[in-house]
Amino acid sequence: LAKTTQPISMDSYEGQEVNITCSHNNIATNDYITWYQQFPSQGPRFIIQGYKTKVTNEVASLFIPADRKSSTLSLPRVSLSDTAVYYCLVGGDYKLSFGAGTTVTVRA
């Protein structure tokens, strides 16, 4: 499983866009990039997944450059309820390996 590196924490304010970059230099050809969100004392929740270029859904966008050695999760117009830990995972099968994650704190 490819190792991932992401910032430990990020602060933002309501209404701003939050971008979290994850480095995965050793990503394999078959690996997908997946992001999960976790609130305290709850199980993680799937946010978005991609393989290359850009993926967008109703809650986030995922940007993946051509070399796929990094990816950026973009959360548009965050609110207080987006305060959570965000995990970047890279893998080629269904077995997930969680790193430390990024604690995003949104302030009013």
Next chain:
Amino acid sequence: GAVVSQHPSRVICKSGTSVKIECRSLDFQATTMFWYRQFPKKSLMLMATSNEGSKATYEQGVEKDKFLINHASLTLSTLTVTSAHPEDSSFYICSATTSPQSYEQYFGPGTRLTVT
């Protein structure tokens, strides 16, 4: 859709006793279920992978005789912590996939175990 439940949500037990945690997929059949544990302010650690009707595959360092996993049906997996000790106190989370080829896992709400 794709809801996973866990029971109980919280449990307190005495040292030396066993505790069973249930994980259910409510609206889909889960061919594969996973069990994680998470210590305070730490990340999730995969304990084992469970496939319906077969023995669970444990991660390195996880004692299979202490953490018994049963996946008797496509909607139910159980984790039994045997002879629990205070160091087993943790947040236990299960997840499920709809197919072995699926990268998306649906997580349960977690079970807070406290061993006194």
